[in-house]
Amino acid sequence: MFPSKFEYRRVASVDEAVSILSQEEDAKILAGGHSLIPLMKLRLASPELLVDITKIENMSYIREDDGEIAIGALTRHHALETSELLAREVPVLPAVAATVGDPAVRHCGTLGGTASHGDGASDLPAALLALDATFVAKGPKGERRIAAKDFFTGFLETALAPFEVLTEIRVPKGYRSYSFQKFNRRAQDWAIVGVVAVRNGTTNIGYVNMGVTPLRATAVEQQLASGASDDDAAAAAAAGLTPPSDINGSSEYRAHLAGVLVRRALSELG
Ligand SMILES: Cc1cc2nc3c(=O)[nH]c(=O)nc-3n(C[C@H](O)[C@H](O)[C@H](O)COP(=O)(O)OP(=O)(O)OC[C@H]3O[C@@H](n4cnc5c(N)ncnc54)[C@H](O)[C@@H]3O)c2cc1C
Structure with a gap:
């Protein structure tokens, strides 16, 4: 699979990148290329110009x-x-x-x-x-x-x-207590569902693959803030959400999995 034809420019500064992006209508930044290039190969993205920012100094720290x-x-x-x-x-x-x-x-x-x-x-x-x-x-x-x-x-x-x-x-700083629950079939796979929980007084929870964007587990967070038990809070894991269905799992499966993973994350947070 080959991407469609594109021009390539390597820039030395953020200002140069911004200037090119402001002038060119169909330009995209290229960083690690590990999401953009696969999309281009599948022809789901076909930018006319790639602006390579990887040689800009002082942007990795x-x-x-x-x-x-x-x-x-x-x-x-x-x-x-x-x-x-x-x-x-x-x-x-x-x-x-x-x-x-x-x-x-x-x-x-x-x-x-x-x-x-x-x-x-x-x-x-x-x-x-x-x-x-x-x-x-x-x-x-x-x-x-x-x-x-x-x-x-x-x-x-x-x-x-x-x-x-x-x-x-x-x-x-300050979120030293955390739990990351990534549920996948093989170590290097994408998450079927992932739960990122951090605690610093309050508990914040982020979801991987429970929607089209990264999401917060708002219902769980609200339950915890109002003093609910971990079990009760985890029971609200999929409230108000419509998780995606794909070859790795149905929407219902993901909703169930989120509850299990949230429960595990909360017990790991301590
Ligand atoms: C085999 C494989 C397995 C993977 N497994 C996982 C996984 O398990 N979990 C996971 O989370 N990810 C996974 N990834 C994705 C990986 O983390 C990508 O590196 C990442 O998503 C994109 O980062 P990148 O630097 O490669 O961005 P690129 O592919 O270069 O760019 C991605 C998008 O962001 C834009 N962009 C890049 N940098 C900037 C910037 N500074 N400002 C504005 N726009 C910018 C680009 O224009 C493009 O639209 C996997 C990728 C591959 C190829």
Whole structure:
């Protein structure tokens, strides 16, 4: 399978990328290429121009900044997996990153790429949603910050404009208690359903593959906040949701699985 014909430009700065994206109507950013290239091969995406941002300097980092952890958009999944700072301050991210695909995927895929792709079946976006992350985007008019709750807007759609570059993802410190339940058939597979739970006083829960976007388990969170038992809260796992049906499981199966995984996650949180 071959993608349709496209032009390719490698940029050296975010400003250069923004300038090209603002002028070209059918251009797409290329980061790790591990979601975009498969889509292009299937002809589900046919951009006329790829803007390769991988050689932009200083866009791959994990550091403390203003009481938060700032992660450059070009940071690879492998770097998240092996970061001592994250292991100490936001341990759910290394745990989730370690389950993404296989080592080849984790050495190419970027946090900015998986966030911008906005796939409800992806693991790290659900973790970012549970952590109430903030997304920093740069466009022709400068920088803006987008809260995670406003970022994932639809099927493979985010709040990013076509001419914006996601430059940084910021996560709060303090969520040291976590549980990640990824249910798949083989270690390197995508999740049939995933549950990312973090606790820092309140409990936040993100879902993988329970809808077209990454989702919060709002009903479970509300139950817990009002003092319900873990069992009662887990019973609300699929309330108000319509999980997808596919070859790996029906919507009903996913709804049941979510309850089981939420229950496991809550007991692991302690
Ligand atoms: C075999 C295989 C197995 C996988 N298994 C899993 C899995 O188990 N779990 C999982 O979560 N993921 C999985 N993935 C997906 C993987 O995590 C991808 O790397 C990730 O989803 C996309 O990141 P990327 O850097 O490759 O982005 P790209 O493919 O380069 O880009 C993805 C999209 O984001 C846009 N984009 C990229 N960077 C930016 C930016 N900085 N600003 C604005 N837009 C941007 C691109 O234009 C494109 O639309 C798998 C992929 C493969 C090929």
